[in-house]
Amino acid sequence: MIVAIDGPAASGKGTLGKRVAAHYGLPHLDTGLLYRAVARDALTQGVDLDDAEAAAKVASALDVATLGDPALRTVGAGESASRVARHPAVRTVLLAYQRSFAYGPEGAVLDGRDIGTVICPDADVKLFVSASPEVRALRRFLELTGRGVAVSEASVLADIRARDERDSTRGAAPLVRAPDAALLDTTNLDIDAAFRAAIDLIEAAMSRAGRAG
Numbered sequence: 133m134i135v136a137i138d139g140p141a142a143s144g145k146g147t148l149g150k151r152v153a154a155h156y157g158l159p160h161l162d163t164g165l166l167y168r169a170v171a172r173d174a175l176t177q178g179v180d181l182d183d184a185e186a187a188a189k190v191a192s193a194l195d196v197a198t199l200g201d202p203a204l205r206t207v208g209a210g211e212s213a214s215r216v217a218r219h220p221a222v223r224t225v226l227l228a229y230q231r232s233f234a235y236g237p238e239g240a241v242l243d244g245r246d247i248g249t250v251i252c253p254d255a256d257v258k259l260f261v262s263a264s265p266e267v268r269a270l271r272r273f274l275e276l277t278g279r280g281v282a283v284s285e286a287s288v289l290a291d292i293r294a295r296d297e298r299d300s301t302r303g304a305a306p307l308v309r310a311p312d313a314a315l316l317d318t319t320n321l322d323i324d325a326a327f328r329a330a331i332d333l334i335e336a337a338m339s340r341a342g343r344a345g
């Protein structure tokens with residue numbers, strides 16, 4: 133089974149992706165980490181994030197073993213990621229890895245911005261996770277301050293709004309809900325309730341597919 137989870141910044145995609153994957157015993161890929169890691173490597177090598185060709189070269193040399201790097205979790209890394217993510221050439225390089233991950237023997241859970249639209253358009257289940265920008269900013273603020281990062285809630289909200297705008301308006305694989313994705317608005321749901329809602333949507337989609345097939 134392939135589960136595609138998309139949505140805007142800090143909507144809870146990664147949290148849900150991890151729990152859904154554990155529930156079904158599937159591997160999970162947080163695809164945002166790929167873009168964050170490409171931006172990290174580009175900056176380390178002095179590559180201009182707006183240089184599409186150079187950024188694509190960095191993407192082709194990406195070592196996925198480095199995706200656990202805590203430096204990828206900063207606000208700056210997210211902002212830089214959304215700059216390299218605009219380049220079609222970067223996206224093309226990262227597509228192959230994401231597809232090979234998704235189409236492994238058991239399937240997988242992937243979360244990102246274009247999983248249901250571009251990476252796995254034929255995913256068995258597609259979820260579009262959302263929440264109000266203010267609620268998403270509060271959650272990310274609590275996450276960052278919980279890790280000891282000094283940041284204001286207002287600046288987190290500004291970053292989230294700027295990134296959502298850039299991700300939704302870019303030409304290449306913009307953030308958009310696939311027509312066949314189920315909407316999961318978690319504004320008023322805690323993590324457990326969001327997880328239960330996600331499982332209900334997945335089970336409903338799988339049973340519809342079973343009846344159709």
Ligand SMILES: Nc1ncnc2c1ncn2[C@@H]1O[C@H](COP(=O)(O)OP(=O)(O)O)[C@@H](O)[C@H]1O
Pocket residue numbers: 139140141142143144145146147148271272274275318321322323324326
């Ligand atoms: N439904 C929820 N209610 C409260 N906090 C949540 C919920 N979902 C996720 N979070 C928290 O919000 C933050 C962002 O979640 P995350 O899964 O990293 O989002 P994304 O992968 O979409 O950026 C994390 O600190 C996470 O623990």
Ligand SMILES: Nc1ccn([C@@H]2O[C@H](COP(=O)(O)OP(=O)(O)O)[C@@H](O)[C@H]2O)c(=O)n1
Pocket residue numbers: 140141142143146163164165167168210213214215217243244245246247295299
């Ligand atoms: N499938 C994906 C995943 C992330 N991205 C880009 O990578 C950035 C960081 O993604 P992320 O999922 O780690 O960000 P958060 O939602 O965790 O804040 C996004 O703002 C997008 O620009 C993308 O373009 N396509």
